Amino acid sequence: MLKNISWTNYITTIVIGLAIYYLFIGIRYYSDEIKDILSGRKKIKLKPALHQDKSQASIDETSIERGTLGFENTSDEEFDETEHLIEQLKAAIEYGASRKLIPEEFKMSLVMVLKQYPAIKYSPLRPSINELILSECDKFQITALNEREVDLLLREGK
Numbered sequence: 001m002l003k004n005i006s007w008t009n010y011i012t013t014i015v016i017g018l019a020i021y022y023l024f025i026g027i028r029y030y031s032d033e034i035k036d037i038l039s040g041r042k043k044i045k046l047k048p049a050l051h052q053d054k055s056q057a058s059i060d061e062t063s064i065e066r067g068t069l070g071f072e073n074t075s076d077e078e079f080d081e082t083e084h085l086i087e088q089l090k091a092a093i094e095y096g097a098s099r100k101l102i103p104e105e106f107k108m109s110l111v112m113v114l115k116q117y118p119a120i121k122y123s124p125l126r127p128s129i130n131e132l133i134l135s136e137c138d139k140f141q142i143t144a145l146n147e148r149e150v151d152l153l154l155r156e157g158k
Contacts, residue, residue, distance in 0.1 A: 078125070079125075081117060082120070082129070084117075085120060085129065089129070090136055092109050092110055092113050093110075093137060095109070096109055096110075096142065097140035097141070097142055103145075107144060110145075114153060120154060121154060130147065130154060134150055
């Protein structure tokens with residue numbers, strides 16, 4: 001009996017079976033989303049393909065030693081901790097801008113926040129934190145820090 005079934009028939013049957021199965025799952029569990037997409041109320045959001053240039057492709061030895069090769073090794077706990085850090089940094093920068101702190105006081109307030117999160121020194125999210133600090137300082141027109149100083153604050157906590 002099995003000798004009478006060709007590979008073409010087998011593959012066709014499997015494909016049709018999978019199509020019916022996924023159609024059933026889609027209708028059963030995602031009918032509202034499908035209706036929204038078909039009616040035009042909701043657009044399909046596709047994730048862009050990761051683009052990696054040659055400068056990002058090289059992995060430095062320090063990240064290998066510390067075990068922080070990239071975001072794929074970052075735990076949810078680290079992301080949560082980083083979110084708390086971001087909130088505190090934004091509040092500290094806003095406070096510094098509203099009180100018009102002198103540059104040394106402003107830097108010390110940032111250092112106090114950063115000392116609460118020592119793991120950020122080795123995190124792959126550190127460049128993003130640098131950028132956030134600089135953009136928030138620009139937003140509130142604070143010229144107390146440059147890129148090098150922000151990186152030193154994060155690295156050494158000084």
